[in-house]
Amino acid sequence: MRKVDRWVGAGLALLALAVLWSARAFPDVPGQKLGAAFLPMIVGVGLLLCGIALAVRSLKRGAYAETEGEAPPEVEEHFGSAVVIVGAVLAYILLSERIGFLLIAPPCLAVVFLALRVRWRTAVLAALGGTLLVHLAFYKLLRVPLPWGPLTPFY
Amino acid sequence: MDAVTTAFGLVFQPYVLLVILLSAFYGLFVGAIPGLTATMATALLVPVTFFMPPVPAVAAIVTATAMAIFSGDIPAALLRMPGTPASAAYADEAYLMTRRGQAETALGAGLVFSVLGGIFGVLVLIAAAPALAEVALNFSSFEYFWLVMLGFSCAIFIAGRDPLKGIVSLLIGLLISVVGLENPAGAPRYTFGNAEMMGGIPLIPLMIGMFAVSEILRYAAVVAKPVMATERPFGNVFTGMWGLIRKYPMQLFRGSALGTAVGALPGAGADIAAWMAYATSKRFSKEPRKFGTGHVEGIVESGAANNSALGGAWIPALVFGIPGDSITAIAIGVLYLKGMNPGPTLFVNNPQNIYAVFIVFMLAQLLMLPLGWMAIKAAKRILRIPANLLMPLILLFCVVGSFAINNTLFGVSVMLIAGIVGFCMERWGFPVAPTILGVVLGTMLEEHFFSSLVKADGNFLVFFERPIAGTLGVLCLLIWLWPLARRLRTGPAR
Numbered sequence: 001m002r003k004v005d006r007w008v009g010a011g012l013a014l015l016a017l018a019v020l021w022s023a024r025a026f027p028d029v030p031g032q033k034l035g036a037a038f039l040p041m042i043v044g045v046g047l048l049l050c051g052i053a054l055a056v057r058s059l060k061r062g063a064y065a066e067t068e069g070e071a072p073p074e075v076e077e078h079f080g081s082a083v084v085i086v087g088a089v090l091a092y093i094l095l096s097e098r099i100g101f102l103l104i105a106p107p108c109l110a111v112v113f114l115a116l117r118v119r120w121r122t123a124v125l126a127a128l129g130g131t132l133l134v135h136l137a138f139y140k141l142l143r144v145p146l147p148w149g150p151l152t153p154f155y
Numbered sequence: 156m157d158a159v160t161t162a163f164g165l166v167f168q169p170y171v172l173l174v175i176l177l178s179a180f181y182g183l184f185v186g187a188i189p190g191l192t193a194t195m196a197t198a199l200l201v202p203v204t205f206f207m208p209p210v211p212a213v214a215a216i217v218t219a220t221a222m223a224i225f226s227g228d229i230p231a232a233l234l235r236m237p238g239t240p241a242s243a244a245y246a247d248e249a250y251l252m253t254r255r256g257q258a259e260t261a262l263g264a265g266l267v268f269s270v271l272g273g274i275f276g277v278l279v280l281i282a283a284a285p286a287l288a289e290v291a292l293n294f295s296s297f298e299y300f301w302l303v304m305l306g307f308s309c310a311i312f313i314a315g316r317d318p319l320k321g322i323v324s325l326l327i328g329l330l331i332s333v334v335g336l337e338n339p340a341g342a343p344r345y346t347f348g349n350a351e352m353m354g355g356i357p358l359i360p361l362m363i364g365m366f367a368v369s370e371i372l373r374y375a376a377v378v379a380k381p382v383m384a385t386e387r388p389f390g391n392v393f394t395g396m397w398g399l400i401r402k403y404p405m406q407l408f409r410g411s412a413l414g415t416a417v418g419a420l421p422g423a424g425a426d427i428a429a430w431m432a433y434a435t436s437k438r439f440s441k442e443p444r445k446f447g448t449g450h451v452e453g454i455v456e457s458g459a460a461n462n463s464a465l466g467g468a469w470i471p472a473l474v475f476g477i478p479g480d481s482i483t484a485i486a487i488g489v490l491y492l493k494g495m496n497p498g499p500t501l502f503v504n505n506p507q508n509i510y511a512v513f514i515v516f517m518l519a520q521l522l523m524l525p526l527g528w529m530a531i532k533a534a535k536r537i538l539r540i541p542a543n544l545l546m547p548l549i550l551l552f553c554v555v556g557s558f559a560i561n562n563t564l565f566g567v568s569v570m571l572i573a574g575i576v577g578f579c580m581e582r583w584g585f586p587v588a589p590t591i592l593g594v595v596l597g598t599m600l601e602e603h604f605f606s607s608l609v610k611a612d613g614n615f616l617v618f619f620e621r622p623i624a625g626t627l628g629v630l631c632l633l634i635w636l637w638p639l640a641r642r643l644r645t646g647p648a649r
Contacts, residue, residue, distance in 0.1 A: 002583070002584065004583055005583070008583055012323060019330065022345070026340065026342050026344060027340050027342050028340060029339050029340045029605075032339075032609060034339070034605065034608065034609075035339060035340040035342070036338045036339065036340035036341075036342040036344060038339075038601070038604075038605065039329065039333055039338070039597070039600070039601045039604075040330075040333050040344065043326050043329045043330050043333065046322065046326045047323070047326045047327075047330070050319060050322055050323045050326065051323075053319055054319060054320070054323065057319070077376055077377055078375065078376055078377075079376050081375035081376065082372045082373075082375045082376040082578070084375075085371060085372060085375055085550065086372070086571065086574075086575065088550075089368075089550070089554060089567070089570075089571045090571065092554055092567070093564050093567050093568055093571065096564065097564065101555075105551060108551075109547050109548075109550075109551055112546075112547040112550060113543070113544075113547050115375065116374075116375060116543035116546060116547065117543060118541075118543050118544060118547075122544075126544060126547070126548075127547075130547065130548045130551055131551070133548075134548075134551050134552060134555055138202075138555050138556075138559060142202075142203065142205075142206045142559065143206075144555065144558065144559040144562065145562055146555065146558070
């Protein structure tokens, strides 16, 4: 099996312990022996067992499959682009209330276009056009209250 | 009968018909672009349907998914890249046919048998759902508990390759469903003092993240360079279709029936139906050697199966509120938003809405023939649209759509985290479908499990006492014990 499984398994087991630890404090339904802790407890125990099983399985098979290594990559991989995308959405979450949709969306979009290897001019134009399109569709047509930020006087 | 007339009135309105037509084009487009899946099409539609009345909202989803499942065949045949996972089973076959100069037959068979399979699925839905609803009216918490367990079991043991990872996925879904105030004791769980977490993790942003944002991340991380199989213009795709129907009636029927059944199983949808139908087709074929060399028989059977699965998936969704696949999981979220809470009482209280859904389903299948033909004609132009121009726009759409559900950035944060989790799960071999099932059914499971336990008062045999509950319970136990029994029979694995 895959090597990553042992780390995922260990992570899941830790998560399970946190779930079990916190579930102790959940109250019971008055007059019953069970309550809010019931399902979290089941999930916690299940995750703990599965996490351990996953790690053990990976370690056991790893002992003699070590030389084979990971599956060969069939295609190029660019994790950088994915990280840029996550960063752009994070920037949107942190800044959109303060500086408004119309100002935050174009730079975020442009950065994502560039990360996906679109040329500079196309990226800038598409970012502006895309922002305008989404603004018209969601703000004008569907009346979603997208934030205006410092542009509020022009609203 | 009144309800049927009302239903026709609800559907045949200019607004609803326009919504159906637009979502048909949208579904065909999204399905035809590799990397944009049918489930993603549905998730992206939700923020828009949010602003519609119930019938057009459901109509948009039904039409778009049916079209997307068909048009996934187009890039499969031309680029060897299935447009949606449901076309993956026969992508190689269709591509080889195109290379051999039979693009018309490959695409035509995909279209015609999609429509026929789809109609079969809808007919079963129309016949089975109201009858099942009548039975379901008498269900108690025991039956619902076992139904939910059956759904989980199918998603893990039948649909998945690695049961252990399937169970982990399901548990993560259940853990997400636990967040919030909605539990027997009404206590805040894992809310971290955040007021927005009290209401639980919002379903729609979660789905947009898991099915759309994760795909965008995957597109960014992995670069594939497809090659167009043919450059010549297409002839008539309907040539020879009648001959195929007469040659392969059994394959058509078997594929449709299998597809509907697999679709109706919770957690298994069109993609698994297509793989199973392709395998069945090869197994029972008179010419199994031709499979894998550009042979149309497998396309007939699995093309019918993946579209019939759509109708099948709506049976448990409408009757029990248990999704048959990821698409209906999203659709159930929309039904709740629209006050059309799925369940047997929906058939009693709001039959006109149910009939309207049936009519839309049929309409979508019939529309698929002309629109699908147009999509094939325009295929090469659609496939030349650079995906790196589309993906960022879809991302912005996801962001604003997740914001629009409650008009808070909390939805966007949920979307981003779900997108990263979905991306990692796929990379590490964890199936996403059980997670979604866990999220959608977690509250239902807890409620019914809890009240069943209270009723049982320590005696677990009560879970098997009622006839239907007992049957469902035994069925679950069989599914759980099956892998064990198989291992005992064949000796220790590997």
